[in-house]
Amino acid sequence: xxxxxxxxxxxxxxxxxxxxxxxxxxxxxxxxxxxxxxxxxxxxxxxxxxxxxxxxxxxxxxxxxxxxxxxxxxxxxxxxxxxxxxxxxxxxxxxxxxxxxxxxxxxxxxxxxxxxxxxxxxxxxxxxxxxxxxxxxxxxxxxxxxxxxxxxxxxxxxxxxxxxxxxxxxxxxxxxxxxxxxxxxxxxxxxxxxxxxxxxxxxxxxxxxxxxxxxxxxxxxxxxxxxxxxxxxxxxxxxxxxxxxxxxxxxxxxxxxxxxxxxxxxxxxxxxxxxxxxxxxxxxxxxxxxxxxxxxxxxxxxxxxxxxxxxxxxxxxxxxxxxxxxxxxxxxxxxxxxxxxxxxxxxxxxxxxxxxxxx
Amino acid sequence: xxxxxxxxxxxxxxxxxxxxxxxxxxxxxxxxxxxxxxxxxxxxxxxxxxxxxxxxxxxxxxxxxxxxxxxxxxxxxxxxxxxxxxxxxxxxxxxxxxxxxxxxxxxxxxxxxxxxxxxxxxxxxxxxxxxxxxxxxxxxxxxxxxxxxxxxxxxxxxxxxxxxxxxxxxxxxxxxxxxxxxxxxxxxxxxxxxxxxxxxxxxxxxxxxxxxxxxxxxxxxxxxxxxxxxxxxxxxxxxxxxxxxxxxxxxxxxxxxxxxxxxxxxxxxxxxxxxxxxxxxxxxxxxxxxxxxxxxxxxxxxxxxxxxxxxxxxxxxxxxxxxxxxxxxxxxxxxxxxxxxxxxxxxxxxxxxxxxxxxxxxxxxxxxxxxxxxxxxxxxxxxxxxxxxxxxxx
Numbered sequence: 001x002x003x004x005x006x007x008x009x010x011x012x013x014x015x016x017x018x019x020x021x022x023x024x025x026x027x028x029x030x031x032x033x034x035x036x037x038x039x040x041x042x043x044x045x046x047x048x049x050x051x052x053x054x055x056x057x058x059x060x061x062x063x064x065x066x067x068x069x070x071x072x073x074x075x076x077x078x079x080x081x082x083x084x085x086x087x088x089x090x091x092x093x094x095x096x097x098x099x100x101x102x103x104x105x106x107x108x109x110x111x112x113x114x115x116x117x118x119x120x121x122x123x124x125x126x127x128x129x130x131x132x133x134x135x136x137x138x139x140x141x142x143x144x145x146x147x148x149x150x151x152x153x154x155x156x157x158x159x160x161x162x163x164x165x166x167x168x169x170x171x172x173x174x175x176x177x178x179x180x181x182x183x184x185x186x187x188x189x190x191x192x193x194x195x196x197x198x199x200x201x202x203x204x205x206x207x208x209x210x211x212x213x214x215x216x217x218x219x220x221x222x223x224x225x226x227x228x229x230x231x232x233x234x235x236x237x238x239x240x241x242x243x244x245x246x247x248x249x250x251x252x253x254x255x256x257x258x259x260x261x262x263x264x265x266x267x268x269x270x271x272x273x274x275x276x277x278x279x280x281x282x283x284x285x286x287x288x289x290x291x292x293x294x295x296x297x298x299x300x301x302x303x304x305x306x307x308x309x310x311x312x313x314x315x316x317x318x319x320x321x322x323x324x325x326x327x328x329x330x331x332x333x334x335x336x337x338x339x340x341x342x343x344x345x346x347x348x349x350x351x352x353x354x355x356x357x358x359x
Numbered sequence: 360x361x362x363x364x365x366x367x368x369x370x371x372x373x374x375x376x377x378x379x380x381x382x383x384x385x386x387x388x389x390x391x392x393x394x395x396x397x398x399x400x401x402x403x404x405x406x407x408x409x410x411x412x413x414x415x416x417x418x419x420x421x422x423x424x425x426x427x428x429x430x431x432x433x434x435x436x437x438x439x440x441x442x443x444x445x446x447x448x449x450x451x452x453x454x455x456x457x458x459x460x461x462x463x464x465x466x467x468x469x470x471x472x473x474x475x476x477x478x479x480x481x482x483x484x485x486x487x488x489x490x491x492x493x494x495x496x497x498x499x500x501x502x503x504x505x506x507x508x509x510x511x512x513x514x515x516x517x518x519x520x521x522x523x524x525x526x527x528x529x530x531x532x533x534x535x536x537x538x539x540x541x542x543x544x545x546x547x548x549x550x551x552x553x554x555x556x557x558x559x560x561x562x563x564x565x566x567x568x569x570x571x572x573x574x575x576x577x578x579x580x581x582x583x584x585x586x587x588x589x590x591x592x593x594x595x596x597x598x599x600x601x602x603x604x605x606x607x608x609x610x611x612x613x614x615x616x617x618x619x620x621x622x623x624x625x626x627x628x629x630x631x632x633x634x635x636x637x638x639x640x641x642x643x644x645x646x647x648x649x650x651x652x653x654x655x656x657x658x659x660x661x662x663x664x665x666x667x668x669x670x671x672x673x674x675x676x677x678x679x680x681x682x683x684x685x686x687x688x689x690x691x692x693x694x695x696x697x698x699x700x701x702x703x704x705x706x707x708x709x710x711x712x713x714x715x716x717x718x719x720x721x722x723x724x725x726x727x728x729x730x731x732x733x734x735x736x737x738x739x740x741x742x743x744x745x746x747x748x749x750x751x752x753x
Contacts, residue, residue, distance in 0.1 A: 040479040098608070104465050105511070113551065114471045122404045122550045130551035131614050131738065134460065135511035140739030143610040149622065151606040152741055153519065156463040156511045158492055164508045171526040177629070192474065193465070199482055248454075248504045347495070350507070 001174040002233040004359060005309045007086025009078040012294040013049025014222030017081055021293070021303075022310055028321035030293040032220065037194040046194050047204060049222035049295030053077045059084075060145060067128070068141055071188040075138035076145060078184050078225030083146075086229040088180075097150040097178035098139050101165035101185045101299025103158050105135040108190035118213060127254075138186055150178045159266075161185070162301035163247040163344065163352030168337050169254040170245060173232050181230045185302025189223035197221045197296075201270070209292040211267040212323040214274025222295015226302030228309070233359065240312035240356050241304075243339075247352040255351055260337050262317055264308045265289040266344030266352075268296035276345040284290035286337070292321035301344050301352070308340040308356050315358075360588055364633045366525040367597035367708035369585045370441025372433035372539075373691045375578025375678045376412035380436055384677075385407065385695045388703040389699030393677045395562045395574050401546045405553060407560045411544055412679030413575030424491035424717065429579035429684070434497050437537065441583040442595060445501055451589065454505035454533040455494040456524040457581075458516025460538035462493040463509050464546055491712035493541050497581075505533045511683070514647070515606070515737035516540055517580070518686030518745055522604030524584050527573035527745040534589045541579035548682065550574060555614065557651045563680075564707035565648035566719040568653050573649040576679020580687035594652055599694040602636055602730060602746040605629025609740030611654050615653055620661035622742040627665055630744040642728030643702050645693045646717070647736045648673020649680050650707065654736055656714055663716025666732075672720040676706025686735040690745060693733045697749035701725050 010016065013032055014024035024030050026043040053073040056065060061081040065073065079098075083089045113129035131137070136154040145151055151172060155165035162185045169181040201219055210218045233241050257263075259282050267277050268291035281287065290307045291300055311317055313336050342354040371381050376394070378384035387393070395410035419428035438448070465488055474478035477720045490496070494507040506527065510520045517540025524538030552575060559572040590597065607625035609617035616623070631638065644666060646658055650673070662671050674692050681688055696702045705719035729752040735743045 038474075038477075040477055052472040084646065105463075107465060110464060110466050111471060114466060114547070115475065117468070117546075117550055118472050118475055122546070122553075123406075125550040127551075127554040127556075130554055132462075133466075133551075134513050134738050135464070136513050136737075136739040136741070137613065139512075140608075140613050140741075143608040143740060144612070147610050149610045149625070150711055152608040153523075153735060154511045155508055156492075157494065157509050158463070158489065160495075160507065164506060167506055167532070168508065168523050168526070171523070171530050171532075174530060175526065192471065195474065196465075196482075196485055199479070200485075205626065247506045248452075249498055249507070250504065251502055251504075343600055349499075350495070 002243055003170055003173060003241050004233040004238040005228050006231055007082040007229035007236040008306050008309060009081025009227040010084060010306055011051045011074055011077050014293045015220055016052060016055060021306060024293045025307060025310060025318040028319055035189060035194045037191045039195060044198055047220045048189055051224035055093045069106055069109045069132050070137055072138040072141040074225040075142055078227035079142045079182050082182060082227035082229045093146050093148040094138045095150055095179040096148045097172050097181045098148050098152045099165050099169040099183045100139045100154045100358050101161035101183055102135065102156055103161050103187050104193060105156060106133050106137055107188050107193050109133045111190055111192045123331055129298060151273055159298045159346030160247060160350050160352060161298050163354060167245050167247060169184055169230055182227060183230050184225055184227040185299035186225045187222055187223055187297040187299035194221060208322050209269045210322045211269045211289045211291050212320060214278050215271055217271040219269030219296040221287055222297045224294055226299060226306050228305060238359050239309035241359050242354060242356050244355040249349040251349055252351060257282060257353060258339055258341055258355060261339040261341040262335060262337055263287045264304050264340055264342045266301055266304055268300050270296060273345045288317050289320045304342045308342050311340055312358050362529040362531060365600035365602045366528050367585045367590050368582050368599040368601060369590060369595050369597055370437040371581030371598060371694060372436025372440060372693045373580040373688055374414060374429055374432050375681060375688055376414055376576055377677045379417060381691055381695060388674060388677050391704060393510055393706050395679060398544060403546060403549060409553060409558050409560055410562060410574050412574060413521060413544060414577055419595035422487060422490065424462060424487060425543035426459055426541045427491040427493045427496040429543060430457055430493045430497060431500055433539060433581040434537055434578040437581040437583050449502045451534040452505045453503040454527050454536040455498045455503060456508045456520045456536055456538040457494040458510040458520035458686060459493050459542055460513055460516060461542055461548060463511060463691040464545060468546060494554060495561055507553040512741050513737035513739055514682050514685055515735040515741040515743040516683035518743040519606060521582055521687060521745055525601045525604055528586050529583055534586050536584045537581055538584055539579060539581035540684035542577055542683040544577040559650060562707055563650035563676055565675055565705060566659060566715060567708045568710040570650045570652060572651050573680040576681040578678060578681045578684050578688055580684060580691040582690060595748055600748040600752055603630035603633030604745050606743040611740050614738050616657040616736055619656060621659045621710055622740060623661050624665060626742040628742040630746045631666045636730060636746060637645060638666055640730045641666060641727060642726040643730055643731050644669055644671040645689045645731060645733040646671045646673050648675055649735050659716035660700060670720050670724060670726060672702055672705040689733045690747065693731045693747050697731055
């Protein structure tokens with residue numbers, strides 16, 4: 001069964017909504033901000049891609065949002081935008097499933113709960129922070145706010161969260177358990193996540209991400225939410241189809257990849273995975289990479305899928321930001337192929353290849 | 360490619376406070392033994408020492424989270440029970456689907472304490488978390504090539520992992536899936552549940568009038584789910600069959616079940632519909648039965664309405680609430696009870712509560728029939744149900 005992408009809802013460093021992402025793809029520019037995190041050496045200024053949720057109030061009254069944290073707000077905003085884009089904001093969602101993929105979950109609230117214990121002792125543990133720190137809090141808030149009463153799933157598989165979760169979304173649709181799936185990838189940048197990124201990857205020498213320079217460490221941490229409204233391909237309108245989801249681990253041999261696809265790479269400037277992309281890609285492959293528009297994060301795989309959908313809708317590959325020799329700003333090149341493959345590697349052996357094509 | 364219901368279960372493994380193997384657990388359950396006690400592994404400055412159900416005589420290797428080590432222990436037992444060896448597993452398309460609540464959370468308390476104190480803490484605890492994703496840890500240990508999924512649906516995670524694994528088999532994605540749940544006890548969940556005021560300061564009493572809340576526990580259980588093509592090819596008899604899976608969201612409240620149990624009703628109906636199983640075929644229900652006032656009220660009323668007269672029990676009186684592992688542990692117990700034709704007493708139950716929809720099994724009881732339900736209700740309003748049949752039920 002092919003899945004159809006009927007709607008896209010995104011918020012990230014480039015802005016929010018399909019129009020902002022499409023504009024960023026055309027221009028190759030994003031609005032990178034930063035984060036200041038405490039450290040033993042004093043406040044650290046880190047480059048980062050931040051996501052705004054202030055427009056969420058266009059969809060939900062402020063009073064209903066006051067106890068919802070930034071992680072869930074990003075998810076809610078992405079969900080509303082995807083429904084709006086699909087023309088389903090007023091639809092009955094009783095047979096809609098919710099599938100969320102997150103590498104790290106609600107990190108700010110998780111750390112706030114720990115802070116409540118560390119600062120004031122065990123008896124002052126915050127029940128509100130605890131309830132909102134569970135990984136499925138965003139899925140729960142989305143279901144509550146939207147009245148989505150179908151099955152709900154949250155997957156946390158670090159870098160492979162998105163392809164793994166997409167596999168289950170596909171199965172729900174194939175089995176007829178639901179009519180549609182609101183599929184979202186969310187990751188949140190908190191002080192501690194920023195600090196950990198800095199400790200693990202070191203100080204950045206360059207402010208520009210260059211993920212196609214595979215051996216160079218150029219990651220910049222990001223946050224955001226990327227949602228897709230998925231249905232079985234019913235022959236109707238939409239962005240594109242998702243034809244196949246291959247994910248697992250490979251220990252020997254080569255990965256079977258489509259020879260004629262444009263590869264949208266999940267490379268995000270982390271140098272430890274660069275060699276795996278270089279080794280896996282068939283000779284002469286056409287590649288693109290858009291992480292410099294939204295940053296490095298496990299949920300980046302969701303943004304890769306949104307970009308792939310926009311490529312297929314436009315019939316054109318957008319230039320890869322930060323890539324040496326990329327097409328001039330504002331130009332896109334004809335796709336020349338009917339397929340796009342979103343390719344991602346993680347750990348020493350994990351892979352995911354998601355193939356998309358026009359409807 | 361579509362594989363019809365049911366899906367065969369050919370191996371089981373379990374570790375929890377009741378025992379370090381499924382057989383040991385069942386012996387404890389049937390004998391009524393339980394020993395909740397204040398944690399020996401961590402301290403708390405709460406004036407009350409709330410009892411927990413710890414796994415004793417088990418230690419994790421230094422490079423792995425206890426959650427993943429518990430999961431691996433259960434997986435080894437399940438794989439051996441299925442008559443499989445690592446070399447055979449590597450020749451198949453094997454997936455791993457594991458539910459957890461803490462196994463992928465970046466919440467090392469000591470690291471955060473040190474960071475907050477202005478230090479540059481050692482990264483080893485964080486690296487251990489990143490190495491210990493429960494599904495990935497099992498896949499890595501056995502060199503498995505299929506998809507991996509760590510389900511974080513709070514207390515329904517283990518049940519959902521089993522149901523999703525069946526879907527992978529049915530979709531032809533895998534020949535075999537190792538599915539279950541794993542969770543460890545720790546200060547974070549301990550303090551969190553106490554802060555919600557749903558923790559009992561004495562041994563928990565599911566479905567009892569005097570129930571005050573849950574006791575936390577830890578453990579893991581794994582099930583080997585197998586395609587009929589593989590099972591027949593190796594002439595392996597099924598130990599049980601997964602006859603259905605249903606799940607639905609209340610869309611009501613972050614931490615409380617919907618009073619009318621709407622999501623649970625839908626989940627039960629969906630699970631029964633997979634094989635068109637009639638309600639009268641159900642021998643017993645292994646309920647979620649946490650011992651919290653809200654859960655037990657809603658769950659018992661739904662059961663009284665949908666499955667009147669069907670015996671139900673909670674096994675959390677023997678294990679504590681093992682959170683993301685609970686659904687898998689209870690699935691393993693359900694299969695073992697079907698095999699033995701007997702359910703244990705609902706530990707902790709003494710006094711009927713007129714507000715509930717019925718009373719649980721009060722003493723070890725013979726059950727007739729070959730089908731049973733196992734239920735999980737979770738934070739976020741998730742309700743998940745699996746329907747299990749004993750060998751020969753398919």
